Amino acid sequence: MxxxxxxxxxxxxxxxxxxxxxxxxxxxxxxxxxxxxxxxxxxxxxxxxxxxxxxxxxxxxxxxxxxxxxxxxxxxxxxxxxxxxxxxxxxxxxTLEALAENLVPFEGIICPVMNARRGQVYNALFHVENGVLTRLVPDRALSIAELERELAARGEPFALCGDGVDVTTAGFQTLVPSAVSPLLADQxxxxxxxxxxxxxxxxxxxxxxxxxxxxxxxxxxxxxxxxxxxxxxx
Amino acid sequence: MLRELYQTKSTQETEALGAALAARMQESDLPRYIALYGDLGVGKTAFVRGFASVIAPESTVRSPTFALVHEHRGKELDLFHFDMYRITGEDDLYSIGYDDYLTRNGICLVEWSENIPFALPDAYLRVTIEKCDADHPDLRAICIEEVAAC
The missing domain is CATH 3.30.420.40 (ATPase, nucleotide binding domain)
Structure with missing residues (x-):
């Protein structure tokens, strides 16, 4: 096809x-x-x-x-x-699911973030199960602080991708994402x-x-x- | 930080002040975002007309009250002329592609910035136009000041 x-x-x-x-x-x-x-x-x-x-x-x-x-x-x-x-x-x-697809087969939470401006990101969370991307939450817009609270509560390693990586990493108070190649960050x-x-x-x-x-x-x-x-x- | 006060006696003088600011902006690193404040009919669009005569001389400037944003192709920089009079929040801003304009290589001139205090960039020029003398209805006090987030 x-x-x-x-x-x-x-x-x-x-x-x-x-x-x-x-x-x-x-x-x-x-x-x-x-x-x-x-x-x-x-x-x-x-x-x-x-x-x-x-x-x-x-x-x-x-x-x-x-x-x-x-x-x-x-x-x-x-x-x-x-x-x-x-x-x-x-x-x-x-867009977020496609971004997450870039990082398959990352073990942990795949967390695409797109800069929605003014402290907000577009985001969803995914797992990889048997090599296939599985969605954990629907696409949403939320503040970087809310995202950090949610990821902290889940307590798993996570990786970021998307044009919001820098703003999100800078906005997190304590959480540190797993390192992934910046080549995989873009759409x-x-x-x-x-x-x-x-x-x-x-x-x-x-x-x-x-x-x-x-x-x-x-x-x-x-x-x-x-x-x-x-x-x-x- | 820039802070300057002017008086203009006519629409033509207000336009000339806009043109002068445009010429300075081309030669300096002043923020490329101008938030315009002032009542209906005070001369905001005249200021923009003068500004555009330098940046995009081919263009005709009208108030973008209906279209919300007019794009003018400039010689080197494009000019985006917004009217936020009918904008009430984030959803409205999103649906005129506001953030997309901020990432383009151009100058934003924003009338009725009063309506979008939450969405102004970190650094911008604030231009306030006011009537200042009841006996001389054409007289305007115009303040140009640079604003930057601490």
Whole structure:
């Protein structure tokens, strides 16, 4: 099965063509939030280099969030456009699950973190069981302090990945993450493809029309900040 | 830290002050985020118009009250002109891609910053425009000051 996958949910933009689990071509840039200008030329380069046409693709996959509002929309819209009218399945992949996939087979808790600004991260927690990623909590936005409390309570070694690694490591008071290669910290469309294949095999693929962005917003942060601002005014 | 007070007597003078600040910003390491404070009709957009005439001379500046943010392609730096008048919280900010703009190579000019005190960057320029003389309705007191988190 030929899978075209992409991730544009943060500063990294990544496009991959995989045959099942095997990457055939990967194109990743980390050059600022310019996905609206770079993503489609990257798709074109990946397809041309491998002598593949869009019609050959069996499964379209996309990291659908959480992440940057514009980045998420660009990725989802691009996949919708490529798949439109082709009756081919699409897989909506959590950005966090794909990030966690980078670190398989880490023994312990895999803890992807994306910088959601103002002391918050987008996060989920995963285990690896028999080589397969297993989700422990749903995708959420939470403060770095809350994340540290939760990881401390679980009491297991953990590894971080994602663009929030630095802000999270700096924000933790006592916990120290396990060392992993920084090469694995960034979004990779190959990981998106792996998650997409799993979703497809589990019958979770959708039509291009049903592919939707997932925005995790910060109602709690908003509430807390409004309270804090009111206090300072008083 | 920068702190300067000016008086302008007309819209044209307010624009010229905006243009002068833009020229200085190109040649210095002043924060590339300007939070604008001031009542309706006091001249915030005029200040931005002058500022844009230097950074993005091809562009036409209008108040972004409806669109929330206007992007102007500049010669070297892009200019992002926000109006936070209708923004009430994090969810609204997220859905205009606010944080994405902060990571781009550009200058943010933000009208109605009063509405987003929780989301201002660590360092920015605060520009306050006020009417200052009831007998001279065109007179404005304009304060430009640098703000940085301790």
């Amino acid at each position: 030929l899978i075209l996958s992409l991730d544009s949910t943060a500063v990294v933009g990544s496009v991959a063509l995989c045959r099942d689990d095997t990457p055939l071509a990967v194109f990743t840039v980390k050059n600022g939030n310019t996905h609206s200008e770079t993503l489609l030329p990257m798709v074109e380069a990946v397809l041309n280099t491998t002598n593949t046409s869009v019609a050959d693709i069996d499964l379209f996959a996309c990291a659908v969030g959480p992440g940057s509002f514009t980045g998420v929309r660009i990725g989802v819209a691009t996949v919708k456009g490529l798949a439109f009218g082709r009756e081919k399945p699409c897989a909506a992949v959590s 990779s469309a190959v990981s998106v493809a792996k998650c997409a294949l799993r979703a497809y095999q589990n019958g979770e693929a959708v039509s291009d029309a049903a592919l939707s962005p997932v925005y995790l917003r910060l109602p709690q942060a908003e509430r807390e900040r409004l309270e804090r601002n009111n206090e300072t005014k008083e």
